[in-house]
Amino acid sequence: GFILGEKRIVPDVLFPVLHGKYGEDGCIQGLLELMNLPYVGCHVAASALCMNKWLLHQLADTMGIASAPxxxxxxxxxxxxxxxxxxxxxxxxxxxxxxxxxxxxxxxxxxxxxxxxxxxxxxxxxxxxxxxxxAIAGIEIGCGILGNEQLTIGACDAISLVDGFFDFEEKYQLISATITVPAPLPLALESQIKEQAQLLYRNLGLTGLARIDFFVTNQGAIYLNEINTMPGFTGHS
Structure with missing residues (x-):
């Protein structure tokens, strides 16, 4: 637990909605495990692996999942x-x-x-x-997954931009970006994306929840972009 002033706080569970270095790379997860505190989301190894994009893409390649050169x-x-x-x-x-x-x-x-x-x-x-x-010419597609033994796979979302790319400002302010749910995809293509997302979720040992992001070209080719082991939870997430 924690000491706040003179009061000891023992949380039932922690929901670490933290991003980037220390928050999503296994550091806070390792600290919580050392403190024997239960938390929501991926454990240390999966969090660290998904933060390292190079290693993530190397492992995805062994599963037959493509990434950009x-x-x-x-x-x-x-x-x-x-x-x-x-x-x-x-x-x-x-x-x-x-x-x-x-x-x-x-x-x-x-x-x-x-x-x-x-x-x-x-x-x-x-x-x-x-x-x-x-750079992959196409649209960015996100696929959210929830669960451990039994998985719930949500409808894919599509991100459209007037110009540029989905950078920090766009992610948190939606200056010119629009997010469409469900994504305007043929059913067969959406099914392929969900299959790849589930394969990654299982084989990488993800737990709790995650969002797997892909690029999809006009020809229907699918490329893994990244995995967010703790999605943003902003007002437009």
Whole structure:
């Protein structure tokens, strides 16, 4: 429990609606387990794994679930020639993002080489590893799942933007974004997305609840984006 002033508080259960570093990466979950306090949501290992986008995508690939072409960079080994080859192979636009951060912080959409170094500097401010990722032309789809042994899979949602991408401001203020539920998808395609989401949820050991986000192209190709082990719970979530 906790000591507040002279009063001891022993909560029945905690609902850690916290995001990003320390809140969604297994740290607070580990603290609660050390204190023997029950909590809602994914446990330490699953939380940490889903925060590390590179590792998440590597494991998803073993399940036959595709992700956008991605290059992993280290702050300490950052070879310009490797970056140039990736851009030659995949072209612009690309996204440069921290490997382990939440709420779309530190992400930059880069359309030419002039903005490359600035975007890398921004992303490395959030950690020692950064991803360069090919931009997928399509719509962003979210699939919410609730449960442990028995799962409830919600209707998929679709995010539409006038311009840009679903960054921190859009996620929390909906400046130009609109969220449509259910997503305007063919039933067969929605079924494929839900199957992939459930496979990830089970195989990664997720518990309680999570939202699995994908990109879907106009041709119907599905790419894993990320997994939120504690969705936002904002007024428009």
């Amino acid at each position: 991605t290059l992993l960079l280290s702050r300490y080994e950052n070879d310009p020639a490797t970056i140039d080859r990736f851009i030659q192979d995949h072209g612009f636009p690309i996204f440069i993002k921290p490997n382990e951060a939440g709420s779309s912080k530190g992400i930059t959409k880069v359309t030419d080489k002039t903005a490359l170094q600035s975007a890398l500097t921004t992303a490395f401010a959030y950690g020692s590893t950064v991803l360069i990722q090919k």
